Structures are given as structure tokens and as C-alpha cells.
Amino acid sequence: MRVRRLPASVLPRIAGEAWVDPDRRAYLRDGVACVPVRDGCPADEDLPERSVYRGRGYHLIGDVAVVHGDAPTKEEIESIVAHRHPRGVVWVKGCTGAMRIPEAVVVYGSAGEVRHREQGCTFILDPTRVMFAQGNRVEKARIAALVRPGERIADMFAGIGYFTIPAARSGASIHAMEINPVAFDYLRRSIAANSVADRVTPMMGDCRGLLSGVYDRILMGHFEAASFLPDALAHVRPGSVIHVHSIGDATAVIRERLMEAGLSATISSRRVKKYGPHTWHMVQDVRIE
Numbered sequence: 264m265r266v267r268r269l270p271a272s273v274l275p276r277i278a279g280e281a282w283v284d285p286d287r288r289a290y291l292r293d294g295v296a297c298v299p300v301r302d303g304c305p306a307d308e309d310l311p312e313r314s315v316y317r318g319r320g321y322h323l324i325g326d327v328a329v330v331h332g333d334a335p336t337k338e339e340i341e342s343i344v345a346h347r348h349p350r351g352v353v354w355v356k357g358c359t360g361a362m363r364i365p366e367a368v369v370v371y372g373s374a375g376e377v378r379h380r381e382q383g384c385t386f387i388l389d390p391t392r393v394m395f396a397q398g399n400r401v402e403k404a405r406i407a408a409l410v411r412p413g414e415r416i417a418d419m420f421a422g423i424g425y426f427t428i429p430a431a432r433s434g435a436s437i438h439a440m441e442i443n444p445v446a447f448d449y450l451r452r453s454i455a456a457n458s459v460a461d462r463v464t465p466m467m468g469d470c471r472g473l474l475s476g477v478y479d480r481i482l483m484g485h486f487e488a489a490s491f492l493p494d495a496l497a498h499v500r501p502g503s504v505i506h507v508h509s510i511g512d513a514t515a516v517i518r519e520r521l522m523e524a525g526l527s528a529t530i531s532s533r534r535v536k537k538y539g540p541h542t543w544h545m546v547q548d549v550r551i552e
């Protein structure tokens with residue numbers, strides 16, 4: 264593939280130019296844009312064609328590839344290994360119980376603890392022992408962008424810090440609660456790895472008994488979040504925002520819980536990711552009036 268090498272900043276301006284090959288996508292390499300050129304037009308470099316991965320979907324967590332759903336076939340595993348050369352491939356059949364513990368099988372190589380980098384954060388975890396939802400990337404970035412420095416936030420289901428770490432990096436103070444000792448240990452290590460210990464207070468145990476004082480924002484990253492809402496609602500003020508996760512839209516049940524607590528709120532609902540054939544992982548932003 265013949266390309267011209269240009270500063271990335273010029274990409275938006277050159278899209279329609281006669282020399283640009285419209286059938287191939289430009290891409291960034293070491294901060295420089297490599298723009299494919301049409302036949303006969305001068306180029307700076309001739310690069311090997313990039314192979315497009317068309318195999319089974321997987322998430323690379325650190326250096327371990329994780330597949331969900333049906334058991335991967337030998338061919339699917341081989342194509343994942345050929346694509347990114349992971350240390351291991353883990354098949355997560357599902358996550359069980361309130362602690363969302365993965366039912367995991369190492370189907371290639373070795374697994375175990377990883378250091379996973381995502382959006383400037385480092386997460387330490389073992390994907391065979393605790394869940395890591397990569398499909399929530401956009402939601403994590405959204406929360407990090409919403410958070411204002413100095414906010415007091417409760418993360419009621421902190422896990423290994425999926426929301427806690429990005430929110431702390433945005434300058435908020437986080438009260439992070441987690442009931443599973445394995446996840447809690449990774450949470451503490453992820454806090455240290457991101458140098459946010461001055462902004463995060465981790466506590467191990469049932470969040471219902473740990474919430475204290477009034478929060479500006481409450482993160483409820485658990486599919487059963489709505490049933491914990493009465494506890495959360497005892498710790499809000501007008502203007503507080505609660506992010507309630509659910510399978511399917513939970514607006515009606517949230518309205519009921521608000522009414523029982525004698526509170527009113529504006530609720531907006533958004534999709535986080537596809538969860539099943541006709542089911543979505545949703546998040547409801549509940550702003551207390």
C-alpha cells in the first residue's frame with residue numbers, strides 16, 4: 264500500500280483531494296498520518312497491506328485475550344493468537360452471583376494477573392478471578408468527563424476501580440465500596456498504581472452499611488442497582504446525580520423508589536452496551552430536584 268506521510272492535523276483538510284485513495288483508510292503511525300494514495304500518484308513509502316481481523320470478537324485485557332459466550336473453537340483461538348499474540352486466551356462462560364465472579368477457563372497459554380492500560384488509567388486484575396467489562400469503556404469515559412474536581416462521589420460497587428480510578432483522575436474524592444475481598448485487593452493496588460490514594464477512600468464491605476454523609480454523585484454500577492436505591496437516596500441533596508445501571512430500562516422502578524423516599528428527580532436513560540439478543544445494559548442518570 265503506497266502512502267504519503269503527513270502531520271495528523273492535516274487529515275480533515277485532505278479528505279477530498281484527487282491523490283487520496285478513497286477506498287483505503289488513513290491511519291496513524293507514531294503520531295504521523297499514513298494516507299493511502301491512488302495509483303499513479305507520488306507516494307513517500309510503500310507499506311505492506313494491513314491484515315484485517317475478521318475472527319471472533321474478544322477483549323485484550325493486559326496481555327490476556329478474553330472471549331465471552333459460547334466456547335471458542337480451536338480455529339477461533341488460533342486466529343486470536345495469530346492476531347495479537349496474547350500470553351493466554353480465557354473463555355468467560357458468564358459471571359455469577361452478586362459479586363459477578365467470572366466462570367473462566369484458560370483455553371490457551373497462561374493467564375493470571377495483568378496490568379491493563381485504558382484511557383490513561385492502569386487497572387491491576389486477574390480476569391479469571393474478577394470481572395472486567397470492557398464494553399463499558401464509553402460509559403467510563405463519559406463519567407470521567409462529567410465529574411468535576413472536588414466532587415464527593417460514592418462508588419457503591421467499585422469492583423477493581425473501573426469507575427473509581429477515572430473519576431479520581433478527574434479530580435473528585437471517591438468513597439469506593441466493594442464487598443468481594445479479591446476485587447477489593449485489586450482496587451487498592453489499582454489506586455496505588457494510579458497515584459490517586461489521596462483522593463480515594465476504599466472500604467471493604469456491603470455498601471448499604473458503609474455509605475456516609477451526602478454525596479454530589481453516586482455510581483451504582485451493578486445490574487441490581489435499583490434495589491439498593493433506597494439506601495443511596497438517604498445520602499443525596501438537591502442537585503446530586505445518581506447513575507443507576509440496569510438490564511433494560513429501569514425508569515419506572517426508579518420513579519417508584521423516588522416517590523417512596525419523598526423525592527423527585529429528572530431521569531435520563533441511555534444504552535451502555537448490548538447484553539443479549541433484545542436486551543441492553545442501560546444507565547439512568549437521576550438528578551435529584
Ligand SMILES: C[S@@+](CC[C@H](N)C(=O)[O-])C[C@H]1O[C@@H](n2cnc3c(N)ncnc32)[C@H](O)[C@@H]1O
Pocket residue numbers: 361362363394395396399419420421422423425426440441442443446468469470471484485486
Ligand atoms: C458489576 S461488578 C463491577 C462494577 C463496576 N462498577 C463496573 O461497572 O464495571 C459489581 C461489583 O459490585 C460488588 N458488590 C456486589 N454487591 C455489593 C454490595 N452490597 N456492596 C458492595 N459491593 C458489592 C461485586 O463484588 C462486584 O465487584
